[in-house]
Amino acid sequence: MSIDICALCPVREHALCSCLNDEERIVLNGLSQRRRVMAGETVMWAGDESRICANLQSGVLKVVAATTDGREQIVSLVYPADFVGEPYATEIAFTVTALSDAELCTFPRLLFERFLEEHARMGNLLLQRTLGALKDARARMLTLARLSAGEKVAGLLLDMAVRAGRHSYRPDQSEPVTFDLPMTRGHMADVLGMTIETVSRQLTKLKSAEVVVLSGARTITIVDGNALKKRAMAA
């Protein structure tokens, strides 16, 4: 009998399983297996059989779509408490790789699917999260296809201020915020569908315009949130 490891879980209040009662949670825990990955390590490969699903406990992952000739696009970033994996798919469509060291709580796909079907409340919660992810993906389609480089970078900075910096950040109330960018220029370029050089130039432009301050490559202060929002345009 395994001990109640969920008690120590850093995301137990926010992950999918937060909707379960103690009894149900213990059953699900019985199916789970903890896994640690190092920055740069790949969690699942496109083309492989879909064998596991997981909740992310700590760290950040990227979900990547790629052409056969090696062009890549990050289609999603996975933060702690987010669900990752492809239930009801036999073959993995998108490669998932750790951007930082990370910890996952994994489940065998087939057992996870069975559990979902037997616990409708969790099934429903996953449905709601999947609908949210779909909305996100569609919003980003607009970004990728129709926004200029300047708009893309401004929008990503605002996103990151909220997700990686203070969750409460509102650009409107323009008190400056400082935080560490959670990714390299290269990853930003992969998220936004552009090149490293263009990302760098746009950041330099924002710096010259005194909208942001860059202290070293990774630390940023948003000085004028309103100006940044104006440059981002699309909601």
Add this chain to the structure above:
Amino acid sequence: MSIDICALCPVREHALCSCLNDEERIVLNGLSQRRRVMAGETVMWAGDESRICANLQSGVLKVVAATTDGREQIVSLVYPADFVGEPYATEIAFTVTALSDAELCTFPRLLFERFLEEHARMGNLLLQRTLGALKDARARMLTLARLSAGEKVAGLLLDMAVRAGRHSYRPDQSEPVTFDLPMTRGHMADVLGMTIETVSRQLTKLKSAEVVVLSGARTITIVDGNALKKRAMAA
């Protein structure tokens, strides 16, 4: 008591409700309302309250994301038997408009959500479809961000050959297929994130290369499916 209108439904075998037994289906039917829309008419507006969900019975719809200054991107095409709407959202994020005359079987959102929660099998089916839509959206993110104009057009033609032409079409077995393009050049441009002119030029290029034959603007024959697939690159 309403008559059993589902018996006449053209998509009863393929829509979400196909997983229900007779009794359940009659309950759901009690919540539904048929709606006809004309080509060009908008079914739901971004920004409005999310009041209805629906199964599409006939016709084709587009789901559109737009910036405040009017740039647009089609993020999804909805075909018969597909589900459309935004359950569990209070405000509509994407405008839905008919590309052709269309018929919908609509449900009030809140009653539909309740029904989903009380009929886990349908909830699970919607989850599977939503996961499929998410995969689609992510694949299209790669297309929008990283493929060339030529690759985009070739890929869309193959897609349409399958969805709008013969469902069984396989480009590998290169017997020619003829079908009518289900949309204008303008809509193709909106789907692919480019301009009408570029779409037109790419089609002309495919014609000159004798990969396709265009008989009038709307009828197309794919002569060399393999060549077209080669030009599309990305899976």
Add this chain to the structure above:
DNA sequence: GCAGATCCTTGATCCAGATCAAGGCGGTTC
């Protein structure tokens, strides 16, 4: 604190696709 690697910035040039502009082709109306 130095060697090497990785990441970032900046400059010069190029090009795919946007934009601007001008007809051409089918349908529809009366």
Add this chain to the structure above:
DNA sequence: GAACCGCCTTGATCTGGATCAAGGATCTGC
């Protein structure tokens, strides 16, 4: 059958961002 209208094609030009190229900044291990 003439006039119109929406859609499509083609040509000329422009430009945002990619690509090519060369350092500069930071970090890591020893």
